[in-house]
Amino acid sequence: MINVTRSSMPDFDEYCDEIKELWDSHWLTNMGKKHKQLEASLEKFLDCPHVVLHTNGHLALENVIAAMNFQKGGEVITTPFTFVSTTHAIVRNNLVPVFCDINPEDFTIDVSKIEKLITKKTVAIIPVHVYGKICDVEAIEAIAKKHNLKVIYDAAHAFAVKYKSVSAVNFGDASMLSFHATKVFNTIEGGAVCCHDDDLVTTLNNLKNFGFHGPESVTYIGGNAKMSEFQAAMGICNLRHLREEIAKRKKVVERYNERLVSISGIRIAGPQKNVESNFAYYPVIFDGFKKTRDEVFAELCAEGITARKYFYPITNNFECYRDYPTAKPDKTPVARYLGDRVLTLPLYADLALNDVDRICNIILR
Numbered sequence: 379m380i381n382v383t384r385s386s387m388p389d390f391d392e393y394c395d396e397i398k399e400l401w402d403s404h405w406l407t408n409m410g411k412k413h414k415q416l417e418a419s420l421e422k423f424l425d426c427p428h429v430v431l432h433t434n435g436h437l438a439l440e441n442v443i444a445a446m447n448f449q450k451g452g453e454v455i456t457t458p459f460t461f462v463s464t465t466h467a468i469v470r471n472n473l474v475p476v477f478c479d480i481n482p483e484d485f486t487i488d489v490s491k492i493e494k495l496i497t498k499k500t501v502a503i504i505p506v507h508v509y510g511k512i513c514d515v516e517a518i519e520a521i522a523k524k525h526n527l528k529v530i531y532d533a534a535h536a537f538a539v540k541y542k543s544v545s546a547v548n549f550g551d552a553s554m555l556s557f558h559a560t561k562v563f564n565t566i567e568g569g570a571v572c573c574h575d576d577d578l579v580t581t582l583n584n585l586k587n588f589g590f591h592g593p594e595s596v597t598y599i600g601g602n603a604k605m606s607e608f609q610a611a612m613g614i615c616n617l618r619h620l621r622e623e624i625a626k627r628k629k630v631v632e633r634y635n636e637r638l639v640s641i642s643g644i645r646i647a648g649p650q651k652n653v654e655s656n657f658a659y660y661p662v663i664f665d666g667f668k669k670t671r672d673e674v675f676a677e678l679c680a681e682g683i684t685a686r687k688y689f690y691p692i693t694n695n696f697e698c699y700r701d702y703p704t705a706k707p708d709k710t711p712v713a714r715y716l717g718d719r720v721l722t723l724p725l726y727a728d729l730a731l732n733d734v735d736r737i738c739n740i741i742l743r
């Protein structure tokens with residue numbers, strides 16, 4: 379059995395050593411020693427002034443949107459080619475998602491189509507870095523400045539990615555990271571908001587802790603999104619080995635490329651210029667291949683190999699959004715087209731190269 383991904387984990391003894399002192403302190407949550415250590419380590423690793431840890435990436439995105447205090451009913455331009463969490467976070471903040479199509483080369487938001495969607499109700503742009511591919515951050519910044527809009531990046535796939543030697547989390551007004559177990563870097567469950575604004579950090583810390591601002595003052599109607607000490611300890615361990623893990627992932631990607639890049643009917647997104655990749659996912663587009671995406675998916679499953687139709691359906695085609703006037707799949711034809719054809723193949727650090735060959739052989743036979 380080969381799953382589409384497998385969580386990276388430190389040596390068992392290393393993790394036990396990291397959590398051992400928790401049995402002495404009995405401090406298991408509420409921004410304890412491990413929490414503070416991981417935040418500081420990530421700020422250094424990502425070269426970002428502020429990293430605000432959360433219990434998961436979705437609540438991190440919900441909270442940073444809430445912290446911006448947008449007017450209820452405001453419109454947010456985003457993409458349907460993403461995990462549904464992105465859109466849910468917008469709607470749960472009483473905002474309206476406006477879907478912009480993606481470009482077919484790197485699956486990120488098509489910057490040439492953003493301005494046509496801006497209205498007097500538009501308050502923000504939430505682009506998505508996809509599969510470790512980076513949005514056109516320079517064009518998005520120019521558009522946002524021109525129209526006085528906030529930019530919050532869904533950077534769930536972009537941990538450790540750099541553009542022109544700058545960490546991807548340093549673009550826009552803020553970036554959300556996911557540290558879910560399936561990601562390149564994980565804290566079992568977890569996430570963070572990365573930003574440069576001191577005041578935003580204060581607001582986020584209040585929001586994730588029921589709105590408390592001091593022991594007897596509640597300044598926001600907040601929730602509970604605090605990362606536990608056990609999650610933070612896993613992150614501390616995994617961060618030590620991250621470069622090695624990414625190097626292993628790169629070898630898997632290179633082997634896939636050797637086997638699949640030149641095959642007619644299969645399209646592989648190439649590397650982006652000036653981007654240092656994290657090799658997070660391996661998306662394959664079956665377009666004119668002898669088998670459809672769904673047929674390839676089924677044949678892999680029959681052989682005990684789990685690939686993933688990612689992202690399918692696209693967000694604006696889910697039942698819960700079909701009645702939204704701004705959520706029409708025919709308005710985002712590229713996203714819909716790719717959503718019907720893309721398959722992410724198994725990719726993780728410890729995936730053996732002979733298993734990569736096995737997967738490719740099944741596809742090509």
